Amino acid sequence: MTVRANWKGYLKVAEVTCAVGLYSATSSSDRIAFHMINRKTGHRLQRQFADSVTGSPVEREDQVKGYEVGDDDYVVLSPDEISAVLPESDKVLDVSAFVRCSDIDDIYFDRPYYLAPSDETARESFALIRDGMETKSVAAIASTVLFRRVRTVLIRPYGNGLIATTLNFDYEVRPVAEAFSDIPTLKIKGEMRDLASHIIKSKAGTFDPATFDDRYETALAELVKAKAEGRKIRRPKAKAQDKAADLLAALRESAGVDKTVSTPKSRRKPAA
Template identity: 60%
Template sequence: MAPRANWKGTLSIGEVSCAVALYTAASTTGRIAFHTINRKTGNRVRRDYVDAETGKTVDRDAQVKGYGTGDDDYIVFQPEEIAEAVPDSDKVLKVEAFLACDDIDPTYFDKPYYLAPADDAAHEAFALIREGMRATDTAALARTVLFRRLRTVLIRAQDDGLIARTLNFDYEVRSAEEAFEDIPDRKIGGEMLDLAQHIIETKAGDFDPAAFDDRYEAALADLVKARAEGREPDRPEPRKDESVVDLMEALRQSAGQKARKAKPKAKTAAGRKKSAPSKRKAG
């Protein structure tokens, strides 16, 4: 059964357009979810909105949005006022530019979605757009209203479909300079840099998302299962403190371990004797 589309509209590139459907690519619904329980009664706790001054519960119909302008001072907006301020959605994902796939800073990446043809009539135009981007190794930069907000979307080809990733706006991304301003300008070279490069080269591999397990989620699942079965959960062994104060010595140890793992074991003389076929006794 096909998943339910989050959004349907038209992908438009100049005079070429096709009907498309947007599907969620990443979801957290499979994670372990806990409820808040009253420790004394065992009942589930219900969350209510209360007036900060009177302490009385405020019904949903009496709740409105407010923008704070100072201490306990708010500009109040009615729901219809906010709805009217939201840009109209024409359901058109309009491509404004094409760029190299590596030209976008990943810091601006927000949420990924799958983009697929919405009906049979869209298949040919969809395939043309997909293969055109694949052949030129480019991504499309488009804009539309998604979920009541104007969004910038990066679209690229993947397998038989397209990946659409919403992008953060510039004002939403914090400056890296603020996070890195206290890092001293320290130059690394010589043997230290050579050892670091050697370690990185010996650990070279490919990205396989299936190889990265969510140990926290697995531990929670085991905890819930153990409690339901009335047994103690499996406890992982505590990690030993293997910190090395001397960075150079740590690099040498790590490089030595990698070299030992990579080097094939040589057969000993004793090993060769054991592996040789034994002679039969004359009968």
């Protein structure tokens, strides 16, 4: 792998150890990025911290971190105090357990990394670990210090290598009841359920990320190009939104069924 590793260390399973590197599996570097510019001078702007009361700029050496414990009341921590509690890194991804991939709810997935051997001497032991996991259809749970934080990592076979996905801690995932508490319990049956099943079946497909287009990025790129070339910028026409319609009528239209004709009872499946 020619790209630079984000992290280098060792993957350890019992007494089997191999040197590995973590490489970012995703990147936002190709997205269009903007700078803030002074409209009058055309010069780029710079961020500067200022005192919220006096409005005076604060130099870097006078900037410290603080935790708010009350209104305008902070516990101030110096850089040395924060550094003292940072966990020491042993650079080891120590596997604590093997689990089925289906045992991990993907709501805990944080960020994926490619995991590959970092030198030639590690290739054999790396292949042994990867093939063993693939044969048993399992993933590994490991933990280590990554980027100054203790992280739990899910490691899965992926092609010739492994995917290491950092996991969110339990306290970082909001309880599902906060989002779903207001949803009433409804049972859909009869023609509506049959039509919904038909629509889903008719739109069955496969996931191919190459077919998805980031229309916002494409539009931004065209906007920047047109502006740089001095061309007239055309605002895209907004699509007219349909008014809220009767749910059954909308299902019939989606399924290609005549709105005026009800599905014969003899053809309906019994409600679950």
